């Protein structure tokens with residue numbers, strides 16, 4: 001398989017772009033794998049990549065019921081940041097940020113990571129205090145954070161409504177290293193990188209059950225035949241509950257719909273990521289010019305992969321109240337993904353009580369940014385049968401031990417996380 | 418848009434209601450000393466793909482708590498009862 005380079009782009013252009021090799025194979029499954037990963041989203045593919053790259057485990061399959069990257073990885077608003085407050089989260093997200101900063105080079109695939117900065121707006125003195133505390137925690141851990149006054153925000157983001165009567169903007173906390181990336185490219189880059197190290201990516205193959213020998217999982221059943229494996233790892237996001245049930249496991253997770261929106265393309269307008277502090281709303285602009293908007297969950301349990309109109313209205317009202325200039329833009333598309341909302345808003349990356357089964361999920365609103373660190377730490381956990389220090393807190397039994405990691409302080413209500 | 422047939426107010430739009438969650442979880446007896454049962458009650462959910470029994474509150478209507486049978490794959494609602502009358 002060829003390496004991508006400026007020269008290869010040039011020579012292939014001369015040949016009419018007709019002789020690019022395939023980016024990954026479409027193999028027949030082997031009878032048995034050392035590790036079988038269910039779900040070819042970012043997390044599954046990154047896990048396969050780091051199993052091969054960091055641990056030399058290459059007899060690996062990633063089984064996907066649809067096409068790779070067709071789940072939440074290809075549906076999200078692509079915000080990448082590492083501004084988490086609680087121990088257990090802070091350094092995990094920062095590991096991800098550090099991996100992002102070199103990801104295109106590492107994968108030899110342009111994931112278009114753009115560190116355009118993220119502004120979290122603050123609308124009350126209480127929010128400013130909380131942001132200062134979070135910023136100090138970040139800085140004490142070597143992560144960049146800046147607290148900005150209203151005047152500084154006004155200079156950087158002149159298009160916001162500062163004097164909204166109910167939620168005036170008093171300042172912002174800014175992480176300059178935060179930004180966005182191209183979601184599809186992340187899935188494709190990890191897929192290509194895993195494939196060229198020998199990993200089999202088996203698409204259009206749905207896992208419908210597990211094979212057991214005694215109490216131990218020894219493989220999966222699929223709609224196109226059984227595949228044996230020494231270790232089985234779940235990376236199925238919103239379908240976590242559904243698959244865990246087949247293995248006899250119940251989880252502290254609920255599935256909910258989250259929508260995203262893109263407007264018609266517009267001239268360069270918003271050159272950063274802005275998060276509203278008074279409602280659940282965030283906005284950025286894609287390289288094609290469309291404004292990318294995100295909001296709240298639909299709030300009720302759902303596996304439907306589509307959202308309802310009340311949230312469309314709610315999100316657009318937030319957009320209009322924060323950025324009045326968008327009021328005449330037309331929406332081009334909107335869609336939804338099935339989110340794995342955990343009971344404390346934090347993820348789970350761990351071995352499970354079922355012998356041979358490993359679990360990765362509970363990503364809530366924030367699992368795109370974590371794809372690199374999650375893959376890295378999950379591969380470590382699978383290879384060594386013990387967690388990496390950065391995912392040591394993300395166990396299933398933290399809920400029983402009183403070790404929940406609840407950034408929002410929302411309590412055990414997944415739709416409030 | 419989900420429409421919910423409230424036994425008191427009739428068919429109303431989902432925006433009048435607020436969602437609470439799984440109606441099958443049961444609070445253990447207050448004298449229960451097995452922590453596993455409490456952990457289950459607070460944190461663990463079946464999270465079914467399909468029919469789900471769940472609490473909704475008609476907060477901008479009659480303010481009654483309701484129990485719905487709703488399909489999480491299609492959003493179809495097949496039954497709606499007052500929580501005070503729903504068989505548990």
Ligand SMILES: Cc1cc2nc3c(=O)[nH]c(=O)nc-3n(C[C@H](O)[C@H](O)[C@H](O)COP(=O)(O)OP(=O)(O)OC[C@H]3O[C@@H](n4cnc5c(N)ncnc54)[C@H](O)[C@@H]3O)c2cc1C
Nearest residue numbers: 039041042043065071072073076077079207337367368369
């Ligand atoms: C609208 C929206 C906006 C978001 N915005 C952000 C954001 O700005 N920043 C951020 O960090 N995160 C964001 N997220 C979250 C992020 O997208 C997800 O957490 C992340 O992509 C999850 O990746 P994954 O690999 O776990 O899941 P997915 O990409 O969903 O992959 C899971 C895969 O498992 C497959 N699968 C399921 N069941 C089976 C089966 N039985 N057999 C085989 N395969 C199966 C699915 O088809 C799917 O491809 C957003 C999510 C959504 C929906």
Ligand SMILES: [Zn+2]
Nearest residue numbers: 423426475479
């Ligand atoms: Zn009513």
